[in-house]
Amino acid sequence: MIMKQFLIDVNLPRYFSLWTGEEYEHVVNINDEMKDSEIWCYAKEHNLTIVTKDADFSEMILLNDPPPRVIHIKIGSVKMKQFHQVLSKVWSSICGLSNEYKLVNVYKDHIEGID
Numbered sequence: 001m002i003m004k005q006f007l008i009d010v011n012l013p014r015y016f017s018l019w020t021g022e023e024y025e026h027v028v029n030i031n032d033e034m035k036d037s038e039i040w041c042y043a044k045e046h047n048l049t050i051v052t053k054d055a056d057f058s059e060m061i062l063l064n065d066p067p068p069r070v071i072h073i074k075i076g077s078v079k080m081k082q083f084h085q086v087l088s089k090v091w092s093s094i095c096g097l098s099n100e101y102k103l104v105n106v107y108k109d110h111i112e113g114i115d
Contacts, residue, residue, distance in 0.1 A: 004025045007027060008026045009027055043067065069101075100113055
């Protein structure tokens with residue numbers, strides 16, 4: 001059995017082939033009206049990494065130690081095809097950095113880990 005590793009926030013595409021495996025859980029499938037604090041607590045309780053576009057989680061992780069960890073996607077407003085292309089190319093690197101750093105920021109042209 002594969003353990004859940006990532007919690008995909010409601011502000012990200014629900015039907016995204018990159019995040020359809022057993023290791024991904026989507027907030028929308030739990031309760032799409034969860035507040036950030038509830039998402040944080042859920043991720044902490046289940047030792048999940050929050051994947052989000054919401055800057056609030058980046059601010060929260062800078063003041064706390066994991067769990068949870070946060071992957072903050074800062075690609076901006078792009079078409080779904082470009083969004084998928086960018087993330088597909090670097091997703092394994094993002095996951096690797098997420099194991100080392102409490103916050104991973106993902107930009108169109110680079111990724112960075114922050115401890």
